[in-house]
């Protein structure tokens with residue numbers, strides 16, 4: 380985690396540096412516990428950092444203070460962010476011995492009525508099935524959208540990818556309501572509970588469930604992106620952006636998503652400063668606010684900085700395990716090729732996977748595919764694929780950056 384960030388990011392920003400510089404950085408970083416200490420503080424002392432929460436505000440203040448303490452110029456750029464709070468979330472079956480069902484509201488969900496909802500459960504496994512059933516069959520029911528985990532991945536010891544979470548813990552996430560449709564409460568069940576429901580329904584049983592959710596959407600609050608910079612010595616107006624998102628969901632402390640990315644970005648900057656490295660281009664670290672439920676920080680960044688000349692935008696938001704490579708949307712014919720561009724060591728070249736994300740949104744995480752540890756994503760949008768070159772400059776048009784910035788701050 381510690382090494383790859385410094386290695387990749389520095390080489391992207393300072394291509395003129397010899398391999399020995401990279402070696403020095405790697406060696407230096409391997410001696411240092413600082414990245415882990417940063418992550419520990421963010422997760423153990425500050426904790427969950429859901430947008431709009433006290434934890435998110437503390438994280439802005441603390442990371443800003445850290446950059447300042449390290450002697451790196453830093454600023455807070457204001458972002459108006461949504462403020463959704465979770466509330467109570469309870470469910471049980473009223474038809475099968477009152478079995479408890481473990482679920483969690485999906486971020487942004489509206490509440491159930493104060494006394495909850497009790498209704499028959501109907502299972503579907505696709506949106507097509509939902510359409511086929513039609514409104515009449517669905518009205519007044521709890522729709523159980525069953526998206527089973529991939530057992531082949533589980534058997535291949537890749538349960539984390541198959542399910543993401545295990546041991547009867549539900550996984551939250553964000554939803555967006557269609558403004559033309561009524562808002563209905565939405566929750567995610569654990570895999571175990573989903574399998575229970577599926578078995579009961581498959582036996583032809585009537586399944587009734589009671590569900591209570593009390594989330595609230597409060598008025599927007601003021602927050603900030605944290606932006607720190609080491610100015611370039613030769614081309615300070617050209618920017619290599621390294622980013623991660625500072626906010627997290629509230630069910631845990633966001634160590635993987637995206638505390639580890641934040642630690643990597645911060646540590647990269649600290650190390651460059653400590654080593655007194657003067658990059659040719661400006662290296663700008665952006666800790667984006669509100670990636671998880673709105674991407675407002677990324678959009679604000681694009682509005683504020685869209686006209687600046689960005690040479691590369693690299694995101695770290697793929698976890699904190701041993702790095703195995705990164706994804707990119709670059710096409711090999713557009714330059715020296717991904718592996719060459721980042722001068723990956725041979726064992727990582729096979730993971731320099733193309734076909735990464737091309738835009739923020741629900742599909743983004745899936746696009747990144749399996750087996751990838753933390754890494755950078757050189758972002759692009761389908762309409763304005765921008766070409767990232769190792770040394771030569773390339774000015775991004777504002778609309779390209781808007782798309783790119785969304786990607787950078789989206790998991």
Ligand SMILES: [Zn+2]
Pocket residue numbers: 624636637670696789790
């Ligand atoms: Zn993320």
